[in-house]
Amino acid sequence: MPVKNRFAELQDEITVWRRDLHENPEILFETHRTAALVAEKLQAFGCEEVVTGIGRTGVVGVIKGKSDTSGKVIGLRADMDALPIHEATGLTYASKTDGAMHACGHDGHTAMLLGAAKYLAETRNFDGTVVVIFQPAEEGGGGGKEMCDDGMMERWGIQEVYGMHNWPGMPVGSFAIRPGAFFAATDQFDIEFEGRGGHAAKPQETVDTTVMASQAVVALQTIASRNADPVDQVVVSVTSFETSSKAFNVIPQRVHLKGTVRTMSREMRDLAEHRIKEICAGVAATFGGMATVEYHRGYPVMVNTEEQTAFAADVARAVSGNCEDAPLVMGGEDFAFMLEERPGAYILVGNGDSAHVHHPEYNFNDEAIPAGCSWWAEIVERRMPAA
Numbered sequence: 603m604p605v606k607n608r609f610a611e612l613q614d615e616i617t618v619w620r621r622d623l624h625e626n627p628e629i630l631f632e633t634h635r636t637a638a639l640v641a642e643k644l645q646a647f648g649c650e651e652v653v654t655g656i657g658r659t660g661v662v663g664v665i666k667g668k669s670d671t672s673g674k675v676i677g678l679r680a681d682m683d684a685l686p687i688h689e690a691t692g693l694t695y696a697s698k699t700d701g702a703m704h705a706c707g708h709d710g711h712t713a714m715l716l717g718a719a720k721y722l723a724e725t726r727n728f729d730g731t732v733v734v735i736f737q738p739a740e741e742g743g744g745g746g747k748e749m750c751d752d753g754m755m756e757r758w759g760i761q762e763v764y765g766m767h768n769w770p771g772m773p774v775g776s777f778a779i780r781p782g783a784f785f786a787a788t789d790q791f792d793i794e795f796e797g798r799g800g801h802a803a804k805p806q807e808t809v810d811t812t813v814m815a816s817q818a819v820v821a822l823q824t825i826a827s828r829n830a831d832p833v834d835q836v837v838v839s840v841t842s843f844e845t846s847s848k849a850f851n852v853i854p855q856r857v858h859l860k861g862t863v864r865t866m867s868r869e870m871r872d873l874a875e876h877r878i879k880e881i882c883a884g885v886a887a888t889f890g891g892m893a894t895v896e897y898h899r900g901y902p903v904m905v906n907t908e909e910q911t912a913f914a915a916d917v918a919r920a921v922s923g924n925c926e927d928a929p930l931v932m933g934g935e936d937f938a939f940m941l942e943e944r945p946g947a948y949i950l951v952g953n954g955d956s957a958h959v960h961h962p963e964y965n966f967n968d969e970a971i972p973a974g975c976s977w978w979a980e981i982v983e984r985r986m987p988a989a
């Protein structure tokens with residue numbers, strides 16, 4: 603069965619919602635207008651239950667099938683937040699908020715899940731319960747984690763969860779997925795080197811933190827090249843190097859480094875954290891200084907479970923004719939927290955030939971709407987077939 607006919611009919615309406623969301627982007631947990639709009643639509647569609655304020659500004663809607671002999675409950679999740687980027691698309695429906703932009707297509711995800719909810723509430727052609735989940739703060743705020751921490755999975759008895767992200771560079775409406783580890787764990791570090799500042803013409807009287815920190819930046823590269831098994835993935839990037847001196851003739855007392863670590867397994871994550879601390883302490887000691895390392899764990903590795911991934915791929919093939927094997931992605935995804943709590947799968951849907959996500963000229967492709975909505979609806983109708 604290809605794209606559902608009903609979504610071809612609904613595409614214009616869903617596109618209007620999507621463009622309205624695009625014009626009104628909201629960042630992190632500040633998705634107040636978006637959440638209110640989502641809740642209002644879910645009420646209008648006739649959801650049995652609509653609850654706001656889960657994970658601060660998250661929204662949950664419940665849709666019951668014609669019957670519930672299966673006792674199954676499936677969660678479908680979309681993200682609602684935008685990015686702190688100044689939009690440069692020149693679109694007629696470009697962001698009206700300076701410095702905020704839907705540059706990751708979460709406007710499209712929200713609109714597509716609303717479209718699927720409208721269809722599912724209209725038809726109810728399944729045996730069980732659907733929980734539609736709209737989360738804030740995917741872009742670094744951990745809104746998905748906060749919804750889980752609020753007891754969402756237990757409160758609605760969710761048994762499996764499914765998520766989707768648009769992907770520029772893949773043909774519009776095509777799909778790609780992979781089982782197992784898919785998106786990376788994303789951690790951050792802050793390192794402060796402390797030495798003894800002084801006159802730049804008298805280095806012998808100082809402990810030069812600039813030289814110390816430079817050695818550390820180079821030494822950190824050996825985590826990937828010398829400590830990790832070459833067949834595993836790890837990225838250690840130092841992205842900020844700031845000395846406490848603004849003068850050309852002062853050796854700084856302190857240097858502050860910042861950066862990120864991306865890994866695909868718990869073992870590699872532990873190894874990277876351990877080695878960063880060890881290397882910085884060792885390098886500082888070598889030069890007579892001190893290093894303080896703060897390591898902050900962010901999103902965990904996002905892992906698709908085997909059975910649900912195979913099923914999600916079958917549904918994608920039914921909707922669009924094929925489903926590619928997706929490569930590993932070293933970016934992070936907050937849906938990882940939901941997949942830590944329940945089995946499920948996360949899929950990529952093609953966004954065509956657009957600028958990549960997080961670029962000021964990125965735009966969600968509305969032509970992907972029928973395929974995305976159909977995938978959601980088919981997940982429900984095939985996983986919980988009408989009795």
Ligand SMILES: [Zn+2]
Nearest residue numbers: 706741959960
């Ligand atoms: Zn993003």
Ligand SMILES: [Zn+2]
Nearest residue numbers: 706707708767
């Ligand atoms: Zn995104």
